[in-house]
Amino acid sequence: MIKLIPKSMGNVLNSHSIKLLDEEQQAINDRLDRVAKSQDRVAFSELFKFFAPKIRSHGLNKFRQEVMAMELVQETMMLVWRKAVQFDASKGKASTWIYTIMRNYSFDMLRKIQSNKEDLMSEDLWTTIDVEEEGDDQDHLQSRNILSFIDELPALQKEVVQEIYINDKTQQELADQLSVPLGTIKSRLRLAMAKLRQMMEEKS
Amino acid sequence: MIKFHPSQHMLKVFSAGDLPLSLSLAMSAHIELCPDCAAQAERFEALLSEDIWQEHDVENADFGDMLQAIMAKPLETQIKPTVPAKVMTHIAGKDYLLPTAFRQFKELKWSGFGAISRARVISDEQNVRASLLHIGKNGRIPEHHHKGYELTLLLSGCFSDETGTYHKGDFIWIDGDKSHSPYTEEGCLCYAVQDAPLHFVRGMSKVLNPLGNLIY
Structure with missing residues (x-):
């Protein structure tokens, strides 16, 4: 289980820090690594428990609709699962990698809503430096x-x-x-x- | 050497995925040419990511069998993403390699007027026009001003206006009531985004006002 900050400490941290704890970052990296190497279901379930509610909350802010927020959770976590081998720890944190997957999917969703276009441009806009x-x-x-x-x-x-x-x-x-x-x-x-x-x- | 860059604010909004496609294309193309802005965008991704994931007061929800459904799918085994092909566009006797962000625009339709050629890239955003613009040797766009903003990203060659000389990669943002008349000696290719049609202000150029709608 990824170590979550106890509720009582949460408030203190909110006012003093904008960062995830280093141990939390490390725990996320480790779990993603285990998913990539051995399709570790326990590790992925823990990532899901940690990220899914936060992605949903972000999706609700952005789209104001439960259905769309849930689509964002489902598609982001699906991509994290399927593309886990593509994560490269030497280039950054796993949490940032997951963020960019969510950001890309939500960009394409917004474009679909606003312009009725399904051109999936995000992969062209944010390709990796390599x-x-x-x-x-x-x-x-x-x-x-x-x-x-x-x-x-x-x-x-x-x-x-x-x-x-x-x-x-x-x-x-x-x-x-x-x-x-x-x-x-x-x-x-x-x-x-x-x-x-x-x-x-x-x-x- | 790139001298003109997007603002920190634009880099942040782009990194959050909140800019419309027209401007996102320009940001992506600039970042591809500018290592400094690429580093800044990465920094913003990391900051935005921490902002979202450190949120501890999120309401939990019933995700049903979503987790099981996801894990029923096979993992991809390929490590390297496939290398994106860039696309070329042919205009005024030359082939230009377009930035990666433009790789879906395989069939640009160029139309011309004198030294100026234009290929529309986006026209589905309200009030916004985004186009590739080619200005031939010794070409000039008559002095004009805009009611909104005009963004020009220089993709090849260089041009000058009343304010200075611009080079490949420069990200030139003009707001509201300024007017200018870009001139190019060697010819240039730009990506231009505008949120209101051009309005030509001077002398004979006024007859060109219908041209404003053609160019951008």
């Missing part, structure tokens, strides 16, 4: 790759791609410069793009 860094690496890698692919194009196609995409010429300017019809530029560019796409698909 994931973004990986994405960036890949982008750099990708632009490096594209440059080397452009080098491999046949000379005439390469010229068109470089002038238009790297030197920012318009197709007409390039046609004038090379004294060829605009249609020739267009078809070289089309061939070059098809080839680049093919190279990228093969290499990735």
